[in-house]
Amino acid sequence: MRLKLVPETTNIDFFGYAKATFGASVIAVILSLVAWLMLGLNFGIDFRGGTTIRTESVQAVDIGAYREAIDPLGLGDVTITEVFDPTFGPEKNVAMIRIQAQDDQESVAADTIAKVEETLQQVDPSITFPSVESVGPKVSGELIQTALIAVGASLAAILFYIWLRFEWQFSVGAVAALFHDVILTIGVFSVLQIRFDLATIAALLTIIGYSINDTVVIFDRLRENLIKYRKRDLREVMNLSVNETLSRTLMTSGTTLLALIALLVLGGDVIRGFVFAITWGVIVGTYSSVYVAKNVVLYLGVNREDKPTDKGNQFANIDA
């Protein structure tokens, strides 16, 4: 009568295919890095500077006509894409126009935007501009810097916290898994050329937060089991820990994914890229806590001598 994602007791050998799974992860990471280098990322104006204009019209979007109208203005690189969303009716046709940062302009030129809007209104009189955003090159440079610091600081803080609460091998394993997740997400963004902006960085940090959450739960069980089964082989204890927490891992991923998929489908196109990144990260993050983090810990080995017996329970005295 109960919905069970996994049977009561499982005894799956997660290390049976360690070479294959770990190898696949390594290859996926390499492929992502290659895609990143070869294809680059589709940076949004947050990071590249420039202007995006969102247009909305009752008439169908005619990208060719828009382009013909804008090109004579000589604004350099202009990208026009139509936006599709299941929540739009036939009366709602949306496009995004991105104009590169204009040379030798630190600030944003209002007349450029006004000119583009005027030109488009001649093409399609019913057109409106629900949002116009411009970022100057000076700010975009700083935003990249802040974003990198944010990701770096999060990784460092987590490395430190796990090291404090567990062993250093665990923190190396956890951070390896995080790198895996972040790089695979960047890889997908690069292959699919999804717009990469500030919100994507927030998504990456969320993925880091989620994935570490998952990894820590397994580590916590491992720590407990290492004390409980002192004589057993490390690999065996690890396998047992993963099996014991498997039900929880899938339950939590399941509920989170349910919520995220609702948002992905119904949340509108403005945050779709953001939600997609998190959804992808939850899937990859779940995989990496089982297959990447543990493999690294197994490879590094754990010092099982003189372990204080009460370490796993230092919060146990807190009464509710």
Next chain:
Amino acid sequence: MLDIPLWKRIVIWGLIALGLAFALPNAFYSRVEGHNDALAEIETLGATPERTAAAAGWPDWMPNSLVNLGLDLRGGAHLLAEVQVTEVYADRVDGMWPEVRDALREARDEVGTIRRIEGEPGTLAFRISKPEAMARALEIVRGLARPVVTLTGVGASDIAVAGDGDTITLSLTPEEQAATDDRTMQQSVEIIRRRVDEVGTREPTIQRQGADRILIQVPGIGSASELKELIGTTAQLTFHPVVGRTTDSTQSPGPRQLVLPSVDEEGVFYIVEQTPVVTGEELVDAQPAFDQNGRPAVNFRFNPSGARKFGDYTAENIGSPFAIVLDNEVISAPVIQSHIPGGSGIITGQFSVEESTNLAVLLRAGALPAGMTFLEERTIGPELGQDSIDAGRIACIVAFGAVLVFMVLSYGLFGVFANIALILNVGLLFGLLSMIGATLTLPGIAGIVLTIGMAVDANVLIFERIREELKTARGPARAIELGYERALSAIVDANITTFIVSVILFTLGSGPVRGFSITLGLGILTSVFTAIFVTRLIIVTWFERRRPKTIEV
């Protein structure tokens, strides 16, 4: 074993009641908003029947703070401005000239005559006719220095004086520059706030960011360019003696003179003295008006010291023209007909009614101490914001429903307990958000949805643990007890790491990212609270009443 003392129960339920009470106004958003607006209007504009009715729409004794909606949800304009703080240095040293001149004149026998020369921008340079007395001159000028009052620059003085041959250069020290920058920024923020308030929109955000930037967010305004017109104008009003008129903009003026274009007459330039007679800083009032020919104009009034300067100047210079200059453009250059003693006057020019009204607003609010450039601007239309709210709301409801069903299917009665906790959790989250006056953004909604998904995690951890303990432990009570005890370290570690990430996001992020980090971080707090205190209390209460021999999780 499963005892929870009464006082703890009261505290837990009390906290929940408090949180829900604070969350409640958000369920009646427009009514509470109307109530709050009406109260504010009654305060400032007096009561009218409509306002009293709107105020009565929500009881006074209830909490009435709401979660603010961010620009991406409400629509409005966002600007990031950089203030050209160095522009102020020149004015500062310029203002010191009379003092320096007078001090050196008193010692004329020693240092000889002095003459001001054109120096580097932001410095004051002058020559003395007796270079051999340089040491004495430097001593006198240095004697004018004042200590800078800052937290760090203890003992620093405000000016640096250097002598080279017969030339003395006076400039601001880095400490004084920092102090000046700080003042410039404070003034700019204050003046922008006044100008935005004059237009009267709800809840504008005007915030200093970093050393020389100001973030301005105004909900409900049509576009960023509209906002830029309002706050981008320096509105520096000055009155200068006119030296001459020319049609050649490249003509080089005499020393300490300026060539400024005329607004009304195309191709005409005025040569004026660089040092103004009076400035807009000494204005006390400005109102839109009409001149004797019925054209729009602006009436102004000086404060006593400005009025005296203006009166003295007009008395001494009857018959010669003076220029009214706004932001380095000559609005008009009338000839002084008579002595103007009262300190009030009228600015005429080719204004439209709208322009004269705007100019009056700007003059009243005061001039910005320095110019600004805009580094970032975003306009979000109100319809797009409403679309996002609708989409976010539907997504939240669906996500919520799906998780509730999933939990009941998986854990039965315990799933229902977890669901009650989840609903309370979202209520508490909204309560906290309203209490601290946080701003909800579109990524913030995503943060709530993610919290819904992850909030069950702590309960899942506990339930799974209870399931395991049921296999070995003696009796259900012990299993529940052990389940909570043993799941705790995993819950704490897992949530602390996520919380660290949200804190980092909050510190480094801005705008939408920050909105996301707030909901994520607070969501973690509320979900840990509901999981380890609230569900436990519910389960214990249920267990005490039913005393089941066996439980199924």
